[in-house]
Amino acid sequence: MGLAENTLVIFMGDNGYMIGHHGLETKGNAWTLAPPRTRRPTMFDESIFVPLILRWPGVIPPGQVREEMVCSVDFMPTFLDILRAAGAPVPPIGAWKG
Numbered sequence: 001m002g003l004a005e006n007t008l009v010i011f012m013g014d015n016g017y018m019i020g021h022h023g024l025e026t027k028g029n030a031w032t033l034a035p036p037r038t039r040r041p042t043m044f045d046e047s048i049f050v051p052l053i054l055r056w057p058g059v060i061p062p063g064q065v066r067e068e069m070v071c072s073v074d075f076m077p078t079f080l081d082i083l084r085a086a087g088a089p090v091p092p093i094g095a096w097k098g
Contacts, residue, residue, distance in 0.1 A: 005057050008082065012072070013051035 052070055054060055083090050 007056075008059075009055040010075075011051065011053040 055062075080090050
């Protein structure tokens with residue numbers, strides 16, 4: 001069907017693997033494992049830098065590496081733009097209420 005040649009594939013990791021690093025037992029403003037048990041922000045690399053791999057033949061060149069920061073909040077509007085450009089019907093945002 002040729003799907004591999006016209007499909008956007010996205011692989012994105014989660015930062016859950018940092019639990020236990022730096023003496024933390026949870027993500028976010030975590031409790032420390034060692035005394036004194038206090039809360040502190042966890043802005044370590046493991047909580048910020050997560051894997052993101054995109055494959056989109058004909059749009060993203062293979063082997064390209066980018067250094068810009070990405071925020072997952074931008075994914076949905078981007079996906080909707082891609083669908084609209086492909087001519088797919090996209091309901092208005094208000095129609096998505098659960």
